Amino acid sequence: MRLTSRHTVLVVGGGGAACRAALEAAEAGVQVVMVLKGVLGESGATAYKVAEMAGFNVADGQVDPLDSPEEHYKDIINAGQGMADPVLARIVAEEAPQVLKTLQEWGVPFEKDRDGYLEFLSCFSTRPRTHVIKGHGEPIIKALVARIRKYSNIQVYENCLVTNLFVHDGECIGAGIIDPAGDYRAIPAGAVILATGGAGQLFARNLNPPDICGDGYTLGYEAGAELVNMEFMQAGFGIVHPVVNILNAWIWSAHPPLTNALGEHFLGKYLPGGVAVTEVMDAHARHFPFSSSDLSRYLEVAVQAEIVEGRGTGEGGVFLDLTGLTDSYLDTLPPGDDFRKMWPITRDYLQGKGVDVLEKPVQIACFGHAVNGGLKINERCQTTVAGLYAAGEVAGGPHGADRLGGNMMVTCQVFGARAGRFAAQEAMNKNYISISESLFKKSRDEIFNGIGRRVDIKALKIKLQSEAQQKLLVRRNEAGLKEFIGVIHNLRGEIQKAPSAGPRKGLWELMSLLRAGELMAMAALLRQESRGSHFRQDFPGRDDAKFIYPITIVRNGDRPVAKITNVKY
Structure with a gap:
């Protein structure tokens, strides 16, 4: 147990944003402590190979000379539909070119097309600016980790669980962790950066590694930080059999046949009169994530309905014939067609995994992907709690109701760097940070009591994920959201009544997922309209008269309170 420190920045997480934050803070000269649930280089969503490529948005004007950071900024704002912070959106667009240059200098290989970069038109964008990195985000992580290992002032704690943040007089002064031996320890810090990713494991079908359990949302919420835009959860299509993989949006432009387990072409029965199946597929070819903003929404709604109502395959999908x-x-x-350029990459990648998509249909379903909201931050990546910073998917504000494809990877690097730099400045300006013995013991007792229960963690998690998949992912309505919140309360009650046992990492993660799900459902229940990735079956239209303002959530005593702000972005 270490109760005092000086000029220390604590980084929670091990993905792209966390690694970049650690590097920037170390470069500033402070002592950096990284705490990971797994192993450096393997933890986090960035390193998780769920697709054959990663998109990385940079408005360099190479493919389209009329593109610019200003055009990139406009696309972010338009996709955000009033829910993206314009200050943060501009930072992303303006700092993206330098981020790409730096990563390339550090060894990240961006794909080339003749004499320039390979770029394509990505989700919700008006101009082609999405650069391609083969192997998804793994090359980014490899480059960042290689640099981290060169810094003597970066200390890495692997296979540890951060269970709480220490807050004294309204200021975050460190974190409590459970180490690999099961002991509870304190890490004091002049500034703490949360870069823990999202909450993809909340859903039975998700495109996230097992460690993405809403940790940062829970830690920040419990510390008193404000969250914003939690109702905007990205969902999208993925292959469920014979391999799990993202289904890239441009595949829909080929109008591939879509059938259920009975062999029925079912999409047409979900469409309004006068709307053709090809129109819906063409609309979806413009973006991977589900969006209520155009005709594409009928695809996810139809697929989700077929599966939930029992007409899916044994593997829980429907057939897509490629x-x-x-x-x-x-x-x-045409020679310059995006599909013609991108399909061979996807086809060869899947064939390399033993899947010949030209031989027989694959099965697809709706997956949870990424949360567009999170802990509310300003341009310095500060949350509403002093001393606490956030970057990457855990941070809210850079994205809105919809998010540009290729913007998450670049956002992690832009705000990861900013978080590290500004957190280091704050830590340098502080004297010794001290965590009192009484605060330490109080937190330890609360944690051990909360996650020291003998329950069937796997069974409870499956119950939560199943309910979230059906009621929170795509088709939302008042009854379903209330039922889901009720399930969360019941699961918490079951845990609290269970016999005492030793502290369990899996139980903490389950409790974190329960909290993340509750926050998302509360925001979704309050937003009685459909906007971007948030779709209410009982309020299918967008309502700018009542809901143009973001929804925030903050802890009030022992319960969360959601409210519509009176501040328009």
């Missing part, structure tokens, strides 16, 4: 996307088909497309 066998017609042969070289002969590609030859019919």
